[in-house]
Amino acid sequence: MVKQGSESPPPRNASGKVAGLPIISITPYLLDETSRDDIRERRAATSSALHRACRDFGFFYLDISAFADPREPDELAKLGRAFFSLPQEEKDKLGLKNEDYARGYQRLRENVTNGLADNHEGIDFYRPVKNPDKSKPLWGSNQWPTVPGFRKKYEAWTGKMQMLGMIVMEAMAIGLGMSQDEWKALSGQVDNSFWVMRVIGYPPLPNDHAGFSCGAHKDYGCLTFLYADPTPNALQVFVPKSRAGAAADLTGLPAEQGNEKGIWITADPIPGCVVCNIGEMWEIWSNGLYKSTLHRVVHRGNNYRVSIPFFFEPNFDAKIAPLPAALRIIKSEKKEAHNKDELKMREPVVYGEFLKAKVGHNFTNGNGKYGN
Ligand SMILES: O=C(O)CCC(=O)C(=O)O
């Protein structure tokens, strides 16, 4: 079921199905505060929809059609495709080992998730640092392809996505009931975001491949804004049975055989929207109220799929700890509870330290890029 204004037909994804995840428009936060009489109500509606979606799914579509011209990410996908279609030795010139083992190109199946090779290739860029030093983890320089226009267009996108990150964070702060002072403190943890941008290329997944196009994982950080080309049936989001309820169209989807019973729902692209999900830092800030959700990619179509996730992350040195606003909600909902465990505080982390530990596993035989 789609939470939309009743006047418009429900948006459809690339397979023509009505989308299963909520669709939330960020437009009210882009308009000038004095532009309309109902701006406060519209902003409040966006914020409460974000709050609901982060509690129920940890995933939603963010309608950014008033913020970015869809031709812009289309162009990025084209440039990404041009890079991936270069001869292997050209791409290998941007290999991770040239730099800090985080910034650069990764060959097909170089990434591992949960011990299995991912059937994709990719190139990662991080926030540029002052005084790069490639002998320090994450402190090297980005390696830009020489495909004409690539760097300029992608740098413009990183600027835009950082702005979007701050706007969505403010809307979420309001959804959590934060005071102005509380929002100010939180914004100081993300205003120098140590962002990551990936460009990923997915050839079709062979039937006999022991692994996925991208194995099941949670994102590390704060907010992911995913643009993907129109390929249907690739990205899947895990919804535990208990939460799937009546909120999603689950017909015909396979049951997941895991510890937690649930289903994988397909999150096909919707024009004008990015798929947005929250990472593990939001789980700590919200003390578990918001869910960072497992997702994976299974691309069995015939085409070469390109996706471009932008990870809006906290500042490198931000200390992430449960937010008083989230604790207020948890306490007010649990005031009848006698079980103090339900109020157990999440351990704080320094984002940069947490990230280093994650990236350290990426390309070894350990847990891999998205492992724990
Ligand atoms: O390609 C996709 O659709 C998702 C990629 C993803 O989840 C990631 O890179 O973290």
Ligand SMILES: [Fe+2]
């Ligand atoms: Fe992800």
